[in-house]
Structure formats: structure tokens, C-alpha cells
Amino acid sequence: MVVENYQIVPWIDDVLEPGIVANMYVPPGLEMLAREVMGHYDFQVNDMLLITSKPDKGGAIWKISTSKGNLSIKCLHRRPRRSLFSVGAQSYMSGLGHRVPSFIPTREGNFYVEAGGKLWIVTDWIEPLVPVSKVDLEGASQLCFGLGEFHNNSKGYVPPSGSEKSSRIYGWGKYYEKIIAKIGWFQDIALAYSDTAASADLLAVIEEFKKQANDMYQRFQNSPYQQMAAKGEPHWGLAHQDFGWSNGQMGPGGIWVIDLDGVSYDLPIRDLRKLITSTMDDMGVWDLTWIRGMIEAYHKANPLDQETFEILWIDMAFPNEFYKHVKEIVFNPQVFLDTELASILQRVMTTEASKWQALTELEKDKANYPAGDYSSEYVKPSIQRPSFVLPEAILTPINSEMPALPQTPVLEPVHAGDPAAVTVPPMPVLIQLPARGQKQFKLRVPRKRRAMRKTRIIKKTRYLKRRKLKRLTKWKRSSGVKVFYGYKSYKKWLAKNKMKPVSRSRKKPMKRKLGLKKPIKRVVKPTMKKIQQPRTTKKVPPPWNKRQIPPRKRTA
Incomplete structure (x- = not known):
């Protein structure tokens, strides 16, 4: 190799x-x-x-x-x-x-x-790295505090030139729309496989989760999300997107965050929501004491405001865990409905019984946080495009040289009246464009294509046959063979001289011409042999000369 x-x-x-x-x-x-x-x-x-x-x-x-x-x-x-x-x-x-x-x-x-x-x-x-405890709130609080530190420290990051910017800040609405559409798919699949073991169980609870998803999406649309996202990507910083008990571990000085290859711009509470809901799912019950302790530990490292807390609550109330456990139904419905879904639904519904009781009490904590300042001068652009890649910013192959990424110096806070302070130019005001309507997601099943290839072959074969019949055949003058214009004249001449043409099957050449059979190397034969030559015992008609042919007599 x-x-x-x-x-x-x-x-x-x-x-x-x-x-x-x-x-x-x-x-x-x-x-x-x-x-x-x-x-x-x-x-x-x-x-x-x-x-x-x-x-x-x-x-x-x-x-x-x-x-x-x-x-x-x-x-x-x-x-x-x-x-x-x-x-x-x-x-x-x-x-x-x-x-x-x-x-x-x-x-x-x-x-x-x-x-x-x-x-x-x-x-x-990094040595030593030890996972925090999963069985007590202290370990979960340490993990959430380390997550808040990571989010707070990532603010202000600007990607290097030539990189492909990854951002999910402006895609929260599309994410909710996608899940709502796929929950509808789950219902359609359960109806299509109604004879399976767990289809009735899924149909019995699917309407409840559809209602939850639509209600939370409506509340999300009325939330301050648009003003928050308009603050821009460097303002919010990075989200890990896969943070958990293995990617955040206790090491020298505190929690170390590893495996950063999936980071992207996002509202940082997406990581916190995933950590809380997955922990409650593992516990089998929504414990309000744990939830409040985890949020408070995060708040100490990366302070939350009322608007951010509201988005966090909406994301927790959305049926994310139900979608995560049931989405495998799309890939192999028959097996999944017969073998796995029944136990999954039983576990999900057991956890769901305590979820809304805990969230109802948690919603009252919103007043404990200060209101955020989201001025109207920052407006989110409605059209989002990937970052511009400079033409000279080409990644170097294995044996080439490329300067290292510059280390960003630590910036000291600038106080008012400081002569060394640098004036930062004001951010441009963006014009708000009308937002697009809700995207419709459809479950597309590929149609069966029957006999399409065969139909194309038949049509091509007929075309080539007609083309052959219309082709003008010319013979050498010295051969003494009549020149025929068209197939009818040729047939009349054959009937008059009692001759039969040499028939040759066009099936194999047609397959080769259409690419269905590999070409066979053959010796090229003269085209004169395509038509049988007249026998020597019979008279051969002289070369066709229009001057020698007497004009036809018109009959009354």
C-alpha cells in the first residue's frame, strides 16, 4: 500500500x-x-x-x-x-x-x-483526568461549572482565514421544524406498519408529543430569540455540541474540556440543555433539585439573564428525548417496531410523568435572574451564508510549509479616560428583511422505476431501424448494380429479378451501440456484401443512366 x-x-x-x-x-x-x-x-x-x-x-x-x-x-x-x-x-x-x-x-x-x-x-x-461523579449532585455541579467556564472563555473567537465557519445560532427555528416534521413521519410509519408489536403503543402517545412540540415552537417564535441571535456569533462564543461526562473531566486546576473538533457558534445553553435532559433521562425521573443545582453552578461561571433562561426552559420542554430515542424507526421500521420500541416507550413515558411537574416549578425561577440588554440596533440578517473563503487560504499538503496560527494575546480591560485606549468602530446597523415562511418537510419515498431501461432500448432500436431504411445506398458504377433511393425501390427491383436480400440480425450490433454489450473486434468487411449480388446466369441490368431510360407513357 x-x-x-x-x-x-x-x-x-x-x-x-x-x-x-x-x-x-x-x-x-x-x-x-x-x-x-x-x-x-x-x-x-x-x-x-x-x-x-x-x-x-x-x-x-x-x-x-x-x-x-x-x-x-x-x-x-x-x-x-x-x-x-x-x-x-x-x-x-x-x-x-x-x-x-x-x-x-x-x-x-x-x-x-x-x-x-x-x-x-x-x-x-493531560494527566491525570478523572470523570466527575454521576451519582451525586456535586459531580454534576462541577461539570456544569466547567461548561460555563468554557462558554465564557470562548467569547470573541474569530476563525482563521480559509476555514469553513460553523454556526448554529440562526438555525434553532429550522431545528424545531425538522423535529415536528419527523414526529409526523413517526405517526405515518406506525400507521403503515399497523400489524407490528409496538405500532399501537406509539399511536397512542404520538399526539401528545406532537402537541408539545407545536406548543413549544409557538412559544419559541414569541420569545426574545431573534434579538439574542442578532448580537452576533463572537458575542455568544462557542458551544461544544457533544459535551458530557467523558468530554469534560476533572484535571489540574478544574474541569478540562477535550475533543473540540465539533465546536461551532451557538447559543451556549444548547450544551447545558443536552446535559440536563440526558442526565434526567438516565435517572428515570426529573429531579427539580438536580436541575436547579446544575443551572445555578453554570450561572456562577457564565451568568444567565431572563431571556437566556426562557430559551433554556423552552428547549428543555421540547420533546427532544422522545425524538432521540424513536428516530431509529425511520431506518428499519419493521424490526424497530417489533423488537425495541415497546421498552423505549415505557421508559420515556415513565420519565415524562415527572417532567412537566418539575418544569412548572422551574419556570418560576425566571424572576431570579436579571433582565438582559438586547437593544434594537442589532438586527439579525434574514439571509445566512457560509463564511467567505479567501482564494489564497489553501490548506497545505503533508510535505508543505505553512505558518502557524497566531496566538491571540490576552486583552487587558480598557477603562474610560485611559490615553492608551483604542477606539472601537461602531458595528454597522443591519436592515431586517422579511422572514421566510415555515419550511415544509416531507417524507419522500423513492418511486419504483419499472422497465425504464427496456423502454429506452426499444425506442432507440426503432429509431436506428428507420434511419437505416432511409439511408441512401450508392454503388460503384463499374459494378453494374442499380442505385436505389429508398427501401421501396429496392424491394421492387428484388421482386422483378426474383432475388432475396441477405438478412443480417441487428440485435447484437444494437446492443453494442447502446452500450449493453462489449464491442467485439471484427474485420471490417466491404459494404457491398450487405446486399446479395445477382447470379451470373441471370442478366445484370446495365448502369442506371437517366438519358437511356425512355419516358413513361401516360395512360388515359
């Missing part, structure tokens, strides 16, 4: 030997490529241990023992320009001294290497 031409693709369909776990295996070519990437760094590798892999996406992470201590090498599974966004975010936060792993630069001073169509990074291996 040539490593230089190796391209990283998902290996989820690879056949593994018995006993091998899928997420603890990588193809040999990927491991060889990792060793070649490590050759661009100024250290000697003593040992290499695979921690985990993503066979469905094409990513992996190793712990390596080197001459400079224990480090981590990771293959980022996303597109290179999208990965550059997260590399810049991690560089920004580690440069400010926050608790995220720092990059180990290459010999050329870069923070990454591009190989196999992906970006590779080498970072510090």
Missing part, C-alpha cells in the same frame, strides 16, 4: 475478525499514515496505543509515548476546512491559558498536518 496516495474513508463496512471491537480497530493504512505524520514532529515515538476510533466517519485518536512525554495524535474526521475552524478555536483558547489541550507544533511551526484528505493534530496528554 502506497501511503502517499492513501485516502481516508469510513471503514464501517469492513469485515473484521471475530473478537475485534469496531471502535477499537483502524485499517493498517491509517496507522501507517499516522506514523508518517508523526515524522513531521520533533520527537521520537516509543509506543502507540489506540484509544478509540470512528469507523462510520473515518477518525481515530491514539495515545503516544514519546521522548517528550505522553502526547495525543488525532485524525479529525470532518472536512479539512471545517476542521480548521475547530483547530483555530482550540488554539485561541489554549493561547489564552484556558483548560483545553495545547497543540504540539511541527518542525515547520504548524499546528496540524494534512494527510489522506484529513487534518491531523498532536496535543498534550
Whole structure:
């Protein structure tokens, strides 16, 4: 295998030997490529241990023992320009001294290497890292406090030139619309598979969740979300999008946040909502004491206001957990409805019994937070486009040189009246355009195409036959064979001389012409042999000469 031409693709369909776990295996070519990437760094590798892999996406992470201590090498599974966004975010936060792993630069001073169509990074291996306790509120509060620190420290991040900006701030409405549409799909699938074991159970509760989703979406539309999103992406900072008990662990100085390759601009409470609702789902009951403790711990690190608390409450009330557990029905309805859905619905409905009681009490806590300042001068643009990529900002391949991402200096607060203060230009006022209507999502089932290929073949065959009959056939003058214009004249001449044409099947040549059969190499024969020559015993008509043919006599 040539490593230089190796391209990283998902290996989820690879056949593994018995006993091998899928997420603890990588193809040999990927491991060889990792060793070649490590050759661009100024250290000697003593040992290499695979921690985990993503066979469905094409990513992996190793712990390596080197001459400079224990480090981590990771293959980022996303597109290179999208990965550059997260590399810049991690560089920004580690440069400010926050608790995220720092990059180990290459010999050329870069923070990454591009190989196999992906970006590779080498970072510090933070030791010791210990997961916080899941069984008591103290551990959950520590995790939420670390999450608030991460969100607060990420404010002001601007992605590097040439990266693909990732933002979900302006897509909350589309997210809710998508889930509402898919809950409708669940109902349609249950009706289509009404003979399965759990279809009746799903149909009995689906209307309740549809009502919850529509009510919360209506409340979301009347919320201050638009004014909050208009503050802009750097104002809110980054959300981890996959924060949990494994990606946030206790280490030197507090909670360390790892695996930042999926970060994007977003309202940060999306991470907090996922953490709270998943914890309540694991507990099997919505505990108001835990919820309040987690929100209060987050508030100490990243203060909340009334508007942000309202959006958090709406997102918690939306049936996210129901959607998360039932969405597998779309991929294999028959098996899922017969084997898995019954137990899932029983668990979801047990948790649902305490959910609304806790949320009703939690809604009263909104008054405990200060009101936010969302002035009307910042208006969200209605049309969102991806970030502009500069033409000169091209990612460098594995053996090229590229300057390292600049470290962002720590900015000191500027006080009024300070002569060293720098005047910041005012932000431009954006014009609000009329918003688009609600997007309609439809479950599209591919139609069966029957005999389409055969129909095209028949039509093409008929066309070629007609074209052959209309074709003008010319013979050499010295051969003594009459020139025929059209098929009718040819048939009359054959009947007069009692001759039969040499028939040749057009089936095989037609298949080759239509690309249905491979061409066969044959010796090209003269076209004169397509028509049987007259026998020598019969008279051959002289060459056709219009002057020698007497004019026809008109009959009365």
C-alpha cells in the first residue's frame, strides 16, 4: 500500500475478525499514515496505543509515548476546512491559558498536518483526568461549572482565514421544524406498519408529543430569540455540541474540556440543555433539585439573564428525548417496531410523568435572574451564508510549509479616560428583511422505476431501424448494380429479378451501440456484401443512366 496516495474513508463496512471491537480497530493504512505524520514532529515515538476510533466517519485518536512525554495524535474526521475552524478555536483558547489541550507544533511551526484528505493534530496528554461523579449532585455541579467556564472563555473567537465557519445560532427555528416534521413521519410509519408489536403503543402517545412540540415552537417564535441571535456569533462564543461526562473531566486546576473538533457558534445553553435532559433521562425521573443545582453552578461561571433562561426552559420542554430515542424507526421500521420500541416507550413515558411537574416549578425561577440588554440596533440578517473563503487560504499538503496560527494575546480591560485606549468602530446597523415562511418537510419515498431501461432500448432500436431504411445506398458504377433511393425501390427491383436480400440480425450490433454489450473486434468487411449480388446466369441490368431510360407513357 502506497501511503502517499492513501485516502481516508469510513471503514464501517469492513469485515473484521471475530473478537475485534469496531471502535477499537483502524485499517493498517491509517496507522501507517499516522506514523508518517508523526515524522513531521520533533520527537521520537516509543509506543502507540489506540484509544478509540470512528469507523462510520473515518477518525481515530491514539495515545503516544514519546521522548517528550505522553502526547495525543488525532485524525479529525470532518472536512479539512471545517476542521480548521475547530483547530483555530482550540488554539485561541489554549493561547489564552484556558483548560483545553495545547497543540504540539511541527518542525515547520504548524499546528496540524494534512494527510489522506484529513487534518491531523498532536496535543498534550493531560494527566491525570478523572470523570466527575454521576451519582451525586456535586459531580454534576462541577461539570456544569466547567461548561460555563468554557462558554465564557470562548467569547470573541474569530476563525482563521480559509476555514469553513460553523454556526448554529440562526438555525434553532429550522431545528424545531425538522423535529415536528419527523414526529409526523413517526405517526405515518406506525400507521403503515399497523400489524407490528409496538405500532399501537406509539399511536397512542404520538399526539401528545406532537402537541408539545407545536406548543413549544409557538412559544419559541414569541420569545426574545431573534434579538439574542442578532448580537452576533463572537458575542455568544462557542458551544461544544457533544459535551458530557467523558468530554469534560476533572484535571489540574478544574474541569478540562477535550475533543473540540465539533465546536461551532451557538447559543451556549444548547450544551447545558443536552446535559440536563440526558442526565434526567438516565435517572428515570426529573429531579427539580438536580436541575436547579446544575443551572445555578453554570450561572456562577457564565451568568444567565431572563431571556437566556426562557430559551433554556423552552428547549428543555421540547420533546427532544422522545425524538432521540424513536428516530431509529425511520431506518428499519419493521424490526424497530417489533423488537425495541415497546421498552423505549415505557421508559420515556415513565420519565415524562415527572417532567412537566418539575418544569412548572422551574419556570418560576425566571424572576431570579436579571433582565438582559438586547437593544434594537442589532438586527439579525434574514439571509445566512457560509463564511467567505479567501482564494489564497489553501490548506497545505503533508510535505508543505505553512505558518502557524497566531496566538491571540490576552486583552487587558480598557477603562474610560485611559490615553492608551483604542477606539472601537461602531458595528454597522443591519436592515431586517422579511422572514421566510415555515419550511415544509416531507417524507419522500423513492418511486419504483419499472422497465425504464427496456423502454429506452426499444425506442432507440426503432429509431436506428428507420434511419437505416432511409439511408441512401450508392454503388460503384463499374459494378453494374442499380442505385436505389429508398427501401421501396429496392424491394421492387428484388421482386422483378426474383432475388432475396441477405438478412443480417441487428440485435447484437444494437446492443453494442447502446452500450449493453462489449464491442467485439471484427474485420471490417466491404459494404457491398450487405446486399446479395445477382447470379451470373441471370442478366445484370446495365448502369442506371437517366438519358437511356425512355419516358413513361401516360395512360388515359
